[in-house]
Ligand SMILES: Cc1cc2nc3c(=O)[nH]c(=O)nc-3n(C[C@H](O)[C@H](O)[C@H](O)COP(=O)(O)O)c2cc1C
């Protein structure tokens with residue numbers, strides 16, 4: 046079982062994250078994690094804070110000479126802006142000598158130390174004040190802030206490394222909608238497109254749509270507004286059978302949906318064709334099962350025309366049946382296999398992975414903090430007021446895609462460990478190979 050937690054506040058000294066249950070032998074490094082964090086900071090439309098703040102990565106436990114050791118993996122992400130917040134965010138009373146009343150760059154007139162008694166709509170501020178007995182929103186917003194997603198991305202990077210090294214599973218994410226602009230339907234990236242996507246200002250695969258998305262962000266910024274959008278995460282090379290149909294909380298789709306909904310500002314999750322399937326007849330909503338090995342794992346519901354972009358990379362984990370696994374006497378043999386005509390379901394059926402490409406989408410609402418003053422109530426006086434305005438991103442959809450990748454990686458790593466176990470990467474890999482060989486023996490392999 047993979048357990049993990051994050052701690053830390055947006056303007057605290059650091060975020061920390063701990064993952065327990067990862068096997069030994071996962072190859073990763075400070076550099077890999079710093080790279081993942083840098084990817085999260087990418088994206089056109091992010092605010093002033095992304096420019097001046099640095100993520101300072103320190104691995105505190107669980108890694109030795111570039112390999113996990115089987116113990117809890119602990120990472121700290123230091124906040125380079127901490128000296129300015131030492132007083133406001135001091136752990137102990139009357140501690141610190143931070144620059145108390147200096148304005149934050151990009152903010153409009155709010156001193157750091159001022160009590161935030163005018164809760165911002167669209168944020169955790171008011172419900173948090175009500176729930177925890179606070180008199181102002183600072184303690185709420187500090188923990189609710191999506192700054193915390195840096196900690197998730199740090200752990201997600203280790204999970205990604207595990208998935209690739211133990212199972213040959215590779216993830217890729219991209220932006221499919223930004224405000225009113227949509228990328229062409231059915232266009233899906235390969236893991237090998239990652240560099241190209243990261244180089245795009247909005248992490249969109251289609252150059253024309255990307256340019257229109259950038260224009261839309263500029264327009265939105267000019268008009269003093271903010272934007273949301275939709276991101277998609279794909280996982281290539283999953284074995285069939287992760288998750289289970291036997292109980293609601295073991296379903297892979299349910300676990301993915303919960304993990305994605307757990308990202309700040311995510312308001313909807315779809316698996317495969319998701320909501321679109323509700324609009325078509327049953328006869329059009331199936332992924333028919335056929336014998337044979339198409340050599341292509343489809344990412345989408347399209348059955349033709351998209352193979353150049355939808356085909357998955359070769360499954361990189363080896364099959365023992367093709368080598369010396371002693372399966373020669375099997376009735377079906379590895380030459381028999383099973384495949385799907387389409388992948389409308391997005392790679393799960395009955396709460397289990399099908400062995401097709403996993404495709405999941407998350408919809409992000411527009412950034413709540415808009416430059417225009419929003420109506421609220423001052424909780425100190427009970428009078429109508431205008432909400433505090435912190436500086437804000439215009440759009441953080443590209444960053445949300447990286448966070449979504451991390452959350453999907455954590456869920457898949459957990460599901461993989463649940464099914465295959467293993468205290469070391471080679472052991473997990475052997476277990477997967479043996480399972481896949483068993484499927485081949487029965488003629489049920491998904492190649
Ligand atoms: C990567 C990322 C960056 C975000 N940046 C901002 C921001 O600059 N300003 C803002 O108002 N909300 C931002 N949000 C969204 C808020 O954190 C979120 O809306 C808020 O915590 C309330 O949670 P809820 O929308 O899930 O109800 C961001 C979210 C993500 C995922």
Ligand SMILES: C=C(O[C@@H]1CC(C(=O)O)=C[C@@H](OP(=O)(O)O)[C@H]1O)C(=O)O
Pocket residue numbers: 055092094095189190191192193195309435436437438
């Ligand atoms: C710091 C990050 O994102 C922050 C998430 C966030 C929010 O309300 O969620 C609000 C902004 O921070 P502030 O209110 O201090 O300007 C973002 O910059 C980050 O992603 O590293």
